[in-house]
Amino acid sequence: MTFDNIYGHDGIKQTLNTAIDNNTVSHAYVFCGKKGIGKTTMATAFAQLLTHNSVADIIVVTNEHYDVKEKKALSVDAIRAARTDIYIKPYIADKKVFIIPDADTMSAGAQNALLKVLEEPPAYCVIILISANDRVLLPTILSRAVILRFAPLDDGIISQYIKDKYKDSIDSILIRLCSGSLSIADELITTDGLRESIGEYAALFKRFVGADKACIYEAIAFFEQQKQNCFMFFDIMSILLSDSLIEKSQTNGMKGINKGAALKIINNIAIAKNAINQNRNYGIVISELLLDAWRALHD
Numbered sequence: 001m002t003f004d005n006i007y008g009h010d011g012i013k014q015t016l017n018t019a020i021d022n023n024t025v026s027h028a029y030v031f032c033g034k035k036g037i038g039k040t041t042m043a044t045a046f047a048q049l050l051t052h053n054s055v056a057d058i059i060v061v062t063n064e065h066y067d068v069k070e071k072k073a074l075s076v077d078a079i080r081a082a083r084t085d086i087y088i089k090p091y092i093a094d095k096k097v098f099i100i101p102d103a104d105t106m107s108a109g110a111q112n113a114l115l116k117v118l119e120e121p122p123a124y125c126v127i128i129l130i131s132a133n134d135r136v137l138l139p140t141i142l143s144r145a146v147i148l149r150f151a152p153l154d155d156g157i158i159s160q161y162i163k164d165k166y167k168d169s170i171d172s173i174l175i176r177l178c179s180g181s182l183s184i185a186d187e188l189i190t191t192d193g194l195r196e197s198i199g200e201y202a203a204l205f206k207r208f209v210g211a212d213k214a215c216i217y218e219a220i221a222f223f224e225q226q227k228q229n230c231f232m233f234f235d236i237m238s239i240l241l242s243d244s245l246i247e248k249s250q251t252n253g254m255k256g257i258n259k260g261a262a263l264k265i266i267n268n269i270a271i272a273k274n275a276i277n278q279n280r281n282y283g284i285v286i287s288e289l290l291l292d293a294w295r296a297l298h299d
Helices: 008-023 039-051 078-086 107-120 154-167 172-177 182-190 194-209 216-223 227-243 257-276 283-297
Strands: 028-032 058-060 095-099 126-132 148-149
Touching: 028 039, 039 058, 039 095, 039 126, 058 283, 078 095, 107 126, 148 227, 154 172, 154 182, 172 182, 172 194, 172 227, 182 194, 194 216, 194 227, 194 283, 216 227, 216 283, 227 257, 227 283, 257 283
Parallel strands: 028 126, 028 148, 058 095, 095 126
Antiparallel strands: none
């Protein structure tokens, strides 16, 4: 594998290629960024380049790999077992690469066990920590690694990924719901009925600018049926309202909305998300949000 088939992250690709070409590969890297944007794919490609595709010299450090059972977080036992493997020289390649997924789930004990290796690593060893939140990693680990931050992918890249993989073009609202994540794109495309529900609710919420109050109660019923996806439908509302603020109303947005009303509803959506996270009564939160949205649009 090379980096050619990886979507986006051109700056990171260049950094890693330069390190390989100049023989300046670090003994440790932290690939950080939200889930589903290509960190693991990049780590795998980098490992294959460093080992010339020697499968024996690439180890993915997980509890399962080291037969550590009944552990949700990456266990100190798995890290200690990996530490033993780290001091075994490569079988075929000049480098031996250890990829640590979900590194942010490591306990302080597991991180300290890893730190002992990072302080005096073997020359042949490269450790790649993959993390959605590098702030939970010990400063002493971060200071001994090259940190590469993966940004969410641009909408254009998400669109191209979907065209390439699914031979399909999709609505820009769905692309923006992906929030720069390929894994979210896969979920939205492959989950039965989800794509249709997105289009259905977008059309339903656009009716809020009209005179027919029935759309309020249809929307309440829709949210009741889609509890598990409610935050996604909140995001649809925010996208449509935001578009109206930046004059995209001819495509996705809602025509003729007062700026103050749009901002008020967007703020109320954030309040509703927080209320649901705090286990407030779901039906009441949804009803209040949608009724207030109607009132704001028709004051």
